[in-house]
Amino acid sequence: MGHIEFNPLSKITEDDNYYNKDPTLKDQVHVLVCVVSAETSNILSNEYVKKMRDVRLAARDMGIPEVAILTKIDEACPEVKKDIKNVYKSKYLKKQMEKIKVVLGTPEKSIFPVKNYHSEIDTDDDTDTLILSALRRIINLGEDFVNDQ
Template structure:
């Protein structure tokens, strides 16, 4: 099968883009990216993988300090070191507890909506049984443009996308519609592609030759409303001790799309919304 998308050869170009990037809107000090999706999809692993691709070495910060039994506990934001002491890339990733089936499991959809608006402070302990209240000490009553989310990223595992239950799909579509109403652009990340497809496990460069993954991307597009060009298959770093150029290429290509999507939302966004 011919490749249905071409990404190879972009790693150095994407790395240079990240190193040179500065938000167009001077009011935006750091582009804010919010990750959401089903529990266990690999949100924290994706943050670590982005960090690894940028640093040129495998890191595990997000998994080490904010998860118990593979589940994220708190609303937590991560910066990415740019090389020198105290220097960071002008974008941050915020991690949330995953969505789960059931009314008292996983993050509340209303908490995701509040996070998008910038109303939740870092360190908030997510309560699956109830949404954050305005009198909570971690409720931000007056969010600035820097507190608000500029890009929403939905993370879904390729191993489970085809068995997403109807309740999870309803919750995820509700989040997407809320982001649309806030004019927040959206990107989807399809993780665990090596576990889902034997061809990709044998050679990561087969990702865009895989009929199975192409079908998953098309199904995900139909089910949740993402355009196929906004869905990016990636392999997260898990047990590796060194980075890999092909793995980095997929991660950095997705990151490039995330950053450029954020620019579309912040370049002409009003201060108060």
């Protein structure tokens, strides 16, 4: 634990100068967050899915908790675009979340749909609620990880 691969073409090994053999808690990853667009989740390549699954499994083996964020839900689903409160009623988004669960292996309770702010000038309480719920879960998982160390 405590080393991160930033460049897939040049993996860090134990012989590398940047490899940290004895990482402190601040040097460790506390939560793995995978962000997937609801618009493009249907076209994820097999190569991308394999890489994400490999990273997720490696994190799981190290005891690192995981979260998946399903973004752009309003752009992917007209029902949600019309009213963000329809997020958990949407059959399309339910299917997308199920797909992430099956393809990546992320538990359903750890998949959070969010609407991105992209052209809005003012904030919206319902949009903020989704975003803050996901962030709260990430923070809680990170705190739990730190407390278990």
